[in-house]
Amino acid sequence: MARAVSTQHKTIATAAAWIVALLIFFPILYTIITSFKSEQEAIQGFNLFPSGTTESYTAVEAQSGYFKFFLNSVFLSVGSTILALLVAIPAAWSMAFSPGKWTKDILMWMLSTKMMPAVAVLFPIYLIFRDTGLLDSRIGLMIMLMLINLPIVVWMLYTYFREIPGEILEAARMDGASLWNEIVYVLTPMAVPGIASTMLLNIILAWNEAFWTIRLTTTEAAPLTAFISSFSSPQGLFWAKLSAASTLAIAPILIMGWFSQKQLVRGLTFGAVK
Amino acid sequence: MKLRTLTLGLLSASTLAFAAHAESITIATVNNGDMVRMQTLTDDFTAKNPDIQLQWVTLEENVLRERVTTDIATKGGQYDVMTIGTYEVPIWAKQNWLLPLDKLGDDYDVKDIIPAIANGLTVDGKLYAAPFYGESSFVMYRKDLMEKAGLTMPDAPTWDFVKQAAEKMTDRANGVNGVCLRGKAGWGENMAFLTAMSNSFGARWFDENWKPQFDQPEWKNTLQFYVDLMKANGPEGASSNGFNENLALFQQGKCGMWIDATVAASFVSDPKNSTVADKVGYALAPDNGLGKRGNWLWAWSLAIPAGTQKADAAQKFVAWATSKGYLELVASKEGWANVPPGTRTSLYANPEYQKAAPFAKMTLDSINAADPTHPTVKPVPYVGVQFVAIPEFQGLGTTVGQLFSAALAGQTSVDDALKQAQDAATATMTEGGYIQ
Numbered sequence: 001m002a003r004a005v006s007t008q009h010k011t012i013a014t015a016a017a018w019i020v021a022l023l024i025f026f027p028i029l030y031t032i033i034t035s036f037k038s039e040q041e042a043i044q045g046f047n048l049f050p051s052g053t054t055e056s057y058t059a060v061e062a063q064s065g066y067f068k069f070f071l072n073s074v075f076l077s078v079g080s081t082i083l084a085l086l087v088a089i090p091a092a093w094s095m096a097f098s099p100g101k102w103t104k105d106i107l108m109w110m111l112s113t114k115m116m117p118a119v120a121v122l123f124p125i126y127l128i129f130r131d132t133g134l135l136d137s138r139i140g141l142m143i144m145l146m147l148i149n150l151p152i153v154v155w156m157l158y159t160y161f162r163e164i165p166g167e168i169l170e171a172a173r174m175d176g177a178s179l180w181n182e183i184v185y186v187l188t189p190m191a192v193p194g195i196a197s198t199m200l201l202n203i204i205l206a207w208n209e210a211f212w213t214i215r216l217t218t219t220e221a222a223p224l225t226a227f228i229s230s231f232s233s234p235q236g237l238f239w240a241k242l243s244a245a246s247t248l249a250i251a252p253i254l255i256m257g258w259f260s261q262k263q264l265v266r267g268l269t270f271g272a273v274k
Numbered sequence: 275m276k277l278r279t280l281t282l283g284l285l286s287a288s289t290l291a292f293a294a295h296a297e298s299i300t301i302a303t304v305n306n307g308d309m310v311r312m313q314t315l316t317d318d319f320t321a322k323n324p325d326i327q328l329q330w331v332t333l334e335e336n337v338l339r340e341r342v343t344t345d346i347a348t349k350g351g352q353y354d355v356m357t358i359g360t361y362e363v364p365i366w367a368k369q370n371w372l373l374p375l376d377k378l379g380d381d382y383d384v385k386d387i388i389p390a391i392a393n394g395l396t397v398d399g400k401l402y403a404a405p406f407y408g409e410s411s412f413v414m415y416r417k418d419l420m421e422k423a424g425l426t427m428p429d430a431p432t433w434d435f436v437k438q439a440a441e442k443m444t445d446r447a448n449g450v451n452g453v454c455l456r457g458k459a460g461w462g463e464n465m466a467f468l469t470a471m472s473n474s475f476g477a478r479w480f481d482e483n484w485k486p487q488f489d490q491p492e493w494k495n496t497l498q499f500y501v502d503l504m505k506a507n508g509p510e511g512a513s514s515n516g517f518n519e520n521l522a523l524f525q526q527g528k529c530g531m532w533i534d535a536t537v538a539a540s541f542v543s544d545p546k547n548s549t550v551a552d553k554v555g556y557a558l559a560p561d562n563g564l565g566k567r568g569n570w571l572w573a574w575s576l577a578i579p580a581g582t583q584k585a586d587a588a589q590k591f592v593a594w595a596t597s598k599g600y601l602e603l604v605a606s607k608e609g610w611a612n613v614p615p616g617t618r619t620s621l622y623a624n625p626e627y628q629k630a631a632p633f634a635k636m637t638l639d640s641i642n643a644a645d646p647t648h649p650t651v652k653p654v655p656y657v658g659v660q661f662v663a664i665p666e667f668q669g670l671g672t673t674v675g676q677l678f679s680a681a682l683a684g685q686t687s688v689d690d691a692l693k694q695a696q697d698a699a700t701a702t703m704t705e706g707g708y709i710q
Contacts, residue, residue: 040547043522063310064332122344130350215341218300218352219329230332233305234462235537237518237525237547 028250034243042239056244063241064227066248073223073252075138076213077206080145081199087146088153089195093183095154096161097169107158110151118148118211129216138221141213145206153202160194161187196263200256207253224249297587298327299354302342305332306574307541308407308614309357311604312595318603319594326587335462342579346371349581354588358403360394360573360646361462364663367397373578373585374400378593386598386618388638391573394646394657403575404596407537408616410640411470411569413557414524414542415531416550419443419450423530429636430567433474433499433560436531440507443530452507454529455500458516459679461671466570466660467533468678469671472496473650474561474568479662479699482655484708486699488674488692497688501681513683525549533559535572536640539633540611556636558643564651570660571644573616616641670702 034042035057036050060066095103125144126135134140164187172186188195210225217226231238231245257264303309309332316328331353333341338357345352346366358366366372378384384392384401391408395401413431420427423442428435440452456467469479477492487493504512507530509523517534521541524532525548532538545551559569576592578585594600601621604613610630613621615637621627622638631637649659656662661671674695681691703709 040549043547044526063313123348126344126348126350130348135350135352214333214337215344218302218331222331226331226333229334229337230305232334233307233518234335235517235535236305236307236541237521238305 028254031243032247034240035247037240037243039237039240042243043237056240057248060231060241060244060248064230064245066227069222069224069227069249070252072138072221073207073225073249076142076145076221076223077203079138079142080149080206081202083142083146084150084153084202085195085199088150088157088198089188090183091154092157092161093187095158096164097166107155110154114148114151122215125212126216135216136218136220136222141216141221141223144212144216145209148209148212149202149205152205153198156198156201157191157194160191160198163194164190193263193266197266200260200264204253204257296325296327297584298329299584299587299591300329300331300352301355301357301576301591302331302333302338302353303357304335304338304574309574311608311612312406312600315600315603315607319591322594323587323590326590328591346579346581351579351581351583353579354582354584355576355578355591357406357574358577359462359575360391360571361658361661361663361667363395363403363575363577364397364657365665366577367400367402371580372402373580373582373589374402375404375578375589375592376400377586377589378404379590382593382597383620386620388617388619388641390571390641390644390646391617394571394573395575403573403577404592405573405575405617406596407614408571408573408641409535409537410559410571410616410637410644411467411534412536412539412559412636412640413531413533414539415439415555415557416443416527416529416553417555418553419530420555427555427557430558431560433562433568436533436560437499437503437507440503440531444507449528451509451523451529453503453531453533454509454515454520454523455504455512455533456516456520457504457508457513457679457682458519459513459672459675460516461661461668461675463516463675464679464682465671465675466572468496468500468675470559470570470660471500471568473566473659474559474564475499476562476564476566476651478650478652478654480655480703480708482653484655484703486696486703488696488699493692494688497678497681497692501688504682505684513679533568536633536637537615539637540615540631543633544611556633558636558640566649566651567640567643569640569644571641571646572660664706664708666702666706670699673698673702 033048033050036052036054038051038053038055041047041051095107129135129140132140168190169182169186172182177186208225210229213223213225214229217223228245228249231242313330320326320328342353342356342358344350363372387405388408391405392401395403395405413427413436415427420439420443423439425439425442427439436453442452443450444452456464458464472493475492475496477490477496478487480486509515509528515523517538520529520532520534521538523529524542527550539556542548542554543551559567561567576595578588578592582588596617598618598620601613601618605626610627613627615621615631622634628634644659646657646659656664661667677686677691677694680686681688700709
């Protein structure tokens with residue numbers, strides 16, 4: 001009997017999980033469905049069965065050229081993530097293993113920068129970029145994306161590093177490891193799952209960032225967010241084309257997320273249960 | 275043989291050098307149908323100007339406005355040509371942010387630009403932007419439903435007629451709303467419509483001393499009429515409908531009448547996208563017998579920011595894109611119905627265009643009926659039919675738009691919305707130094 005109840009519970013829980021997952025995924029699914037409709041079909045109310053035309057994809061490619069935007073997105077998200085890790089690993093190490101009086105405050109202060117609306121610093125940043133010739137440059141945007149995601153990266157790494165017993169590092173020091181060796185040969189290999197999931201999350205955040213990537217670029221450094229934005233129209237209904245552009249823009253990150261979901265979930269729940 | 279090789283070599287070397295010197299200009303634009311079409315036709319321009327390359331940046335309207343403003347105010351120099359509207363041109367020209375267009379070429383024929391449109395883009399006698407397409411607003415209606423209701427739409431209807439027709443056409447059981455109007459908050463969304471409508475009710479934003487006028491009976495009449503009309507005969511959730519939402523409703527046969535941009539005529543009459551393409555009639559925007567109609571005036575125009583390093587190339591492009599030759603180019607490739615409307619008088623005299631665009635005459639009449647310098651019945655200190663050409667208007671217009679949208683949604687009463695609008699406008703104008 002107990003077994004039957006538990007099976008029943010399991011079935012209900014599974015069904016509920018599927019329903020919630022479907023609800024969350026539905027807007028994306030409907031975007032993909034709409035991208036295979038003609039413009040006329042797209043405005044004719046709710047319909048889950050498109051005619052399967054690929055005319056929107058052809059039109060989108062002809063109008064904007066996907067590949068250049070895609071390459072910029074890859075370069076910016078991967079580049080800014082590597083840059084962020086280079087800065088954040090030493091920072092998180094020092095805060096996790098030799099915390100000072102102000103460590104907690106510094107961590108809170110770093111997080112508080114994320115609470116400021118980005119638009120508040122648009123003009124100063126724009127002027128700095130203009131004066132340093134970084135407007136519409138990949139390097140400039142990469143630094144910007146690194147900076148805005150840095151607090152999250154530091155926080156995540158700090159949480160992972162805290163889980164690693166300090167005694168191991170002490171033992172390494174006893175064996176004569178230098179600081180550099182300690183970070184590279186002892187700490188980093190132990191924190192690989194944490195670093196990997198931080199990296200994945202940061203790539204996703206950088207890929208989806210749509211404030212600075214649109215405002216600091218024009219043609220050369222514009223990534224996929226600018227590509228999607230160019231299909232929104234004040235006068236005219238281009239819903240199928242907009243959906244096709246969105247599908248093309250999210251496809252790479254969706255596929256990457258699919259393959260790395262194990263690492264992502266493990267990373268995000270790391271340290272959650274003690 | 276040697277000489278030929280040498281000549282060929284020299285020729286290709288000079289071509290390479292020439293290509294290396296090609297100037298690249300960046301054009302910021304919105305994703306409207308006519309602009310997208312222009313991007314596909316630029317081979318004609320580059321063939322005529324092989325030394326100029328074109329780079330496009332297409333952005334959503336509000337993002338474009340914000341980006342272009344940031345760039346122009348900080349002299350960022352990211353754009354050489356920008357697409358802006360009738361609202362920005364007088365303000366930016368006065369700030370010396372735009373270059374006057376005085377090198378458009380001998381065959382450009384500036385005088386052919388429709389006078390009402392050209393006036394809105396001219397400051398101190400100088401043209402600061404060239405119209406790419408112009409629009410007014412008018413009534414688009416379903417001829418079949420009007421006939422079923424036993425009514426005939428006059429060429430120049432009154433608001434009372436619109437109300438009567440809306441009541442008779444509304445058939446909610448069959449999903450037909452008598453009238454669809456903008457309700458989505460925004461200075462360029464519901465406030466464009468409501469400001470134009472208020473002109474025909476004799477209302478104005480400010481008196482001659484910049485004192486806001488929302489506490490006057492004319493505004494109360496306007497907003498009350500609008501809210502009552504929409505509640506009884508408008509679509510569900512109208513307070514979130516803008517141009518595109520109403521376009522979708524009309525194309526699906528869910529609106530008896532739609533009062534909006536004249537440029538929509540080419541969409542609703544296109545059988546590829548509209549289910550009611552052959553049933554649409556057109557009439558001037560309604561009035562109340564006060565001598566002003568509720569129609570606006572707008573032109574998406576190409577302007578050159580003062581910070582550009584490539585002014586000559588930019589002017590060449592602007593001249594090409596807004597020339598008579600461009601209209602002919604579009605007609606030859608995509609037919610007369612797809613020519614950008616509302617910019618040149620000669621287009622409306624063209625019999626082929628008149629045949630292809632049944633809404634041509636009504637569009638021109640609507641454009642000519644709008645007067646940006648005398649938008650309403652009483653005198654005003656500002657320029658603009660559906661906007662007030664002062665920098666504060668973007669923010670204020672949107673704030674008031676949110677209040678009026680809330681009144682339409684039933685979240686506040688008409689009186690409360692007007693009172694709050696009056697307070698907001700008074701605060702903004704005092705802060706801006708307009709009211710001493």
